Amino acid sequence: MKRPLLLSILALAVLRASAAESPAPQPGIVKSEFIFESAPFPSCHASTIVRTKGGLVASWFGGTKEGAPDVGIWVSRHVDGQWTAPVEVANGLRSDGQRFACFNPVLFLPSKGPLLLFYKVGGHPNGWSGFLKTSYDDGASWSPATPLPEGFVGPVKNKPVELPDGSLLCPSSMETAEKPSRWRVQFEHTPDLGKTWTKTDYINDGLTISAIQPSILFLGQNKLMAIGRTRQSKLFRTTSEDGGQTWSEVSLTDLPNPNSGTDAVTLRDGRHLMVYNHTAKGRSPLNVAVSSDGKTWQAALVLENEPGEYSYPAVIQAADGLVHTTYTWKRARIKHVVIDPAKLELKPIVDGAWPADTK
Numbered sequence: 001m002k003r004p005l006l007l008s009i010l011a012l013a014v015l016r017a018s019a020a021e022s023p024a025p026q027p028g029i030v031k032s033e034f035i036f037e038s039a040p041f042p043s044c045h046a047s048t049i050v051r052t053k054g055g056l057v058a059s060w061f062g063g064t065k066e067g068a069p070d071v072g073i074w075v076s077r078h079v080d081g082q083w084t085a086p087v088e089v090a091n092g093l094r095s096d097g098q099r100f101a102c103f104n105p106v107l108f109l110p111s112k113g114p115l116l117l118f119y120k121v122g123g124h125p126n127g128w129s130g131f132l133k134t135s136y137d138d139g140a141s142w143s144p145a146t147p148l149p150e151g152f153v154g155p156v157k158n159k160p161v162e163l164p165d166g167s168l169l170c171p172s173s174m175e176t177a178e179k180p181s182r183w184r185v186q187f188e189h190t191p192d193l194g195k196t197w198t199k200t201d202y203i204n205d206g207l208t209i210s211a212i213q214p215s216i217l218f219l220g221q222n223k224l225m226a227i228g229r230t231r232q233s234k235l236f237r238t239t240s241e242d243g244g245q246t247w248s249e250v251s252l253t254d255l256p257n258p259n260s261g262t263d264a265v266t267l268r269d270g271r272h273l274m275v276y277n278h279t280a281k282g283r284s285p286l287n288v289a290v291s292s293d294g295k296t297w298q299a300a301l302v303l304e305n306e307p308g309e310y311s312y313p314a315v316i317q318a319a320d321g322l323v324h325t326t327y328t329w330k331r332a333r334i335k336h337v338v339i340d341p342a343k344l345e346l347k348p349i350v351d352g353a354w355p356a357d358t359k
Helices: 003-021
Strands: 029-034 043-052 055-063 072-079 087-090 102-108 115-121 129-135 168-175 183-190 211-220 223-230 234-240 251-256 263-266 272-276 286-291 297-304 310-317 323-329 333-339
Touching: 043 323, 043 333, 055 102, 055 115, 055 323, 055 333, 072 102, 072 115, 087 115, 087 129, 168 223, 183 223, 211 234, 263 310, 272 297, 272 310, 272 323, 286 310, 297 323
Parallel strands: 043 102, 043 310, 183 211, 211 263
Antiparallel strands: 029 333, 043 055, 055 072, 072 087, 102 115, 115 129, 168 183, 168 211, 211 223, 223 234, 234 251, 263 272, 272 286, 286 297, 310 323, 323 333
């Protein structure tokens, strides 16, 4: 047998053995990819994703490290089957020459109007200022930044929801400078895509349950639910009976939370899908759970379970029914996973414990 042919046979055998040893793909995962392999920044975090007529658009903050003055807002677009190279579209440079870090971009496309990009600028969450940019070409170019009114930051991490009247309800929160800091949830409302704003009172005292970064879900009719991050090692939950004008007392769920961001979306079939770290400490694993009522959740997927940080997910459902989630991968890249919710195999989460056979 000739040497090249022998090498080819050996290589094929190795590939087959590797494939046999690799775990079977989890039901429901359609695609898993990095948005970029290399970038002009060493660190990135807090991604967001949206589907436009032109395709997917993703954004995140990137720079030397979180909180550094060189941290800006970056955008990549999915064009012709590939993600474009990251482009910085916003930074914290002021007219006096000072530059501050940018945080937590949030992309949202209303049913009528341009693509919206909310983000924050400041040295610390208790001193953030909110800004808004718009795009009429699916994120290829952006307007100058418009500051939000004082006391408003817009959607603090997760996407707003569009109400039946076309107005936007933004899940928001504030952190105070005092020690211990008060983490309090509020909901900001804009009837005209960011031109004018109102907001609710804080719905928690910020200490008994220190809650921030909610996601808003639809429960039917005029009922809403919000769920998100706390310092109490559990996810919080609150509901509204009047379309977000008033909210119930914040309570803790059975699901763990390691003081890390989450995101959730109401699917077209009425179920709710959430991406979060199902652990009380650390930021691995990163999990997907599904609920029919917002109270009882079922295990669906484990997106990551190796050592490291896998965190701050964003999640949407596109018009074709597929779910797209992006998240921080070891603070070095942004990962994009496509999920078919119709193909998920669900298992009960009993007393907050993730089922051992869901890998």
